[in-house]
Amino acid sequence: xxxxxxxxxxxxxxxxxxxxxAGTPPEAAETAKKSILDTFGVILAASGTEPAVHGLxxxxxxxxxxxxxxxxxxxxxxxxxxAALANGAMAxxxxxxxxxxxxxxxxxxxxxxxxxxxERLGGVTGQDMIAAVAAGQDIFARLRCNVTWKKxxxxxxxxxxxxxxxxxxxxxxxxxxxxxxxxxxxxxQSSGVxxxxxxxxxxxxxxxxxxxxxxxxxAALLAARGVTGVPTVLEGEFGFFKTYFADYDRDAIxxxxxxxxxxAGTLYKLWPTVGTAHSHIHAIIELLNENGxxxxxxxxxxxxxxxxxxxMCRPLQERRAPATLVDAKFSLPFLVAVAAVHRGVKVSHxxxxxxxxxxxxxxxxxxxxxxxxxLDWKLELPxxxxxxxxxxxxxxxxxxxxxxxxxxxxxxxxxxxQKFRDCASASVRPLEADQVIAAEHLARxxxxxxxxxxxxxxxxxxx
Numbered sequence: 158x159x160x161x162x163x164x165x166x167x168x169x170x171x172x173x174x175x176x177x178x179a180g181t182p183p184e185a186a187e188t189a190k191k192s193i194l195d196t197f198g199v200i201l202a203a204s205g206t207e208p209a210v211h212g213l214x215x216x217x218x219x220x221x222x223x224x225x226x227x228x229x230x231x232x233x234x235x236x237x238x239x240a241a242l243a244n245g246a247m248a249x250x251x252x253x254x255x256x257x258x259x260x261x262x263x264x265x266x267x268x269x270x271x272x273x274x275x276e277r278l279g280g281v282t283g284q285d286m287i288a289a290v291a292a293g294q295d296i297f298a299r300l301r302c303n304v305t306w307k308k309x310x311x312x313x314x315x316x317x318x319x320x321x322x323x324x325x326x327x328x329x330x331x332x333x334x335x336x337x338x339x340x341x342x343x344x345x346q347s348s349g350v351x352x353x354x355x356x357x358x359x360x361x362x363x364x365x366x367x368x369x370x371x372x373x374x375x376a377a378l379l380a381a382r383g384v385t386g387v388p389t390v391l392e393g394e395f396g397f398f399k400t401y402f403a404d405y406d407r408d409a410i411x412x413x414x415x416x417x418x419x420x421a422g423t424l425y426k427l428w429p430t431v432g433t434a435h436s437h438i439h440a441i442i443e444l445l446n447e448n449g450x451x452x453x454x455x456x457x458x459x460x461x462x463x464x465x466x467x468x469m470c471r472p473l474q475e476r477r478a479p480a481t482l483v484d485a486k487f488s489l490p491f492l493v494a495v496a497a498v499h500r501g502v503k504v505s506h507x508x509x510x511x512x513x514x515x516x517x518x519x520x521x522x523x524x525x526x527x528x529x530x531x532l533d534w535k536l537e538l539p540x541x542x543x544x545x546x547x548x549x550x551x552x553x554x555x556x557x558x559x560x561x562x563x564x565x566x567x568x569x570x571x572x573x574x575q576k577f578r579d580c581a582s583a584s585v586r587p588l589e590a591d592q593v594i595a596a597e598h599l600a601r602x603x604x605x606x607x608x609x610x611x612x613x614x615x616x617x618x619x620x
Contacts, residue, residue: 232618245370294420341386346372463532
């Protein structure tokens with residue numbers, strides 16, 4: 158940090174406090190609305206397809222407290238912090254939530270936190286919610302692409318709590334000074350090691366966004382009550398950047414702040430799996446379809462992998478036959494096998510029964526890996542290359558480019574709407590068709606909403 162310069166937290170806090178809907182670029186506003194609809198859809202799907210969330214939701218309901226904010230899909234209300242925990246956990250546990258072009262997930266922390274606070278507060282307009290979400294997405298993207306990541310800390314939760322705090326603070330109308338404090342308080346919830354993501358076994362990998370969403374609500378509410386944070390929390394001698402990263406680009410983080418909203422580049426997933434697997438998934442589907450190949454003709458499937466791909470392949474036998482639904486979405490050999498068998502990947506392909514699908518497991522046994530350092534994850538999501546060796550000796554190879562949902566083939570409103578409807582159909586509590594249609598319409602036109610709680614009411618049963 159240059160001598161006598163203000164800590165970055167001061168700049169970010171000013172940006173959040175001053176962000177308005179009118180000053181939000183149209184593309185960033187559209188992105189915010191898409192992310193709200195997309196995140197709510199994924200939450201609904203998770204409620205009915207991921208058994209692990211039931212224990213967390215049960216605990217939230219058991220703890221009870223002041224009924225401020227809704228638990229989506231399951232119904233009932235809890236204090237805003239706890240509703241954010243429950244909804245945030247569901248928002249990421251299918252790995253179906255949106256991501257930046259460089260990976261990692263912002264909206265699964267931002268949206269649950271912002272809506273929990275909005276419901277507690279009441280009377281938050283759609284325009285204010287859009288501005289809040291867009292501000293949080295911008296901060297997340299700026300931080301994500303301008304740090305030197307050593308792949309040790311989980312960036313989605315380490316940075317997600319700041320993005321969600323920005324959104325929650327903007328919903329509350331915090332001043333610049335209060336936002337500085339909120340960011341400082343949020344550092345107490347900025348955590349998460351990569352072993353939680355890369356290791357096998359356990360359920361928490363899928364739920365981490367709940368913790369950053371809860372921490373954000375806590376930080377914003379404490380700041381609103383006058384609790385202060387350290388004003389050098391990001392760039393101080395023992396601050397955020399020195400603790401977590403080898404280096405960061407201060408000038409790039411500040412470049413265009415308040416004018417260009419980097420979150421406008423948010424990407425939406427067509428497939429409910431970790432984003433770094435999508436290129437291999439796309440490649441195997443295209444190889445089979447374009448060449449008219451049958452799986453019983455395939456002798457071996459070679460996945461060319463970089464460093465992060467390799468994490469999803471070790472230990473290989475466990476990744477071929479994952480034991481949990483959470484592990485399945487992060488196991489590249491299994492995911493490629495699912496895509497090969499079904500020529501696509503859907504939420505319905507991840508059930509306790511589907512983990513035992515003999516067709517998928519048989520194909521997964523044919524998967525081997527080939528190390529390729531040129532595919533290491535540096536900033537942009539790395540491509541994947543798949544090679545098929547047939548029983549008759551023929552070989553086919555393809556790099557997965559033009560992946561649906563990536564920057565070169567972004568999902569449209571119509572596709573995101575269809576995804577929302579598909580996700581809603583998997584909710585733990587079935588929704589009426591008119592509810593789903595109304596929710597989609599309201600999200601697409603959220604700038605006209607007098608109170609965003611209207612959207613929540615469509616998707617949260619009263620009890």
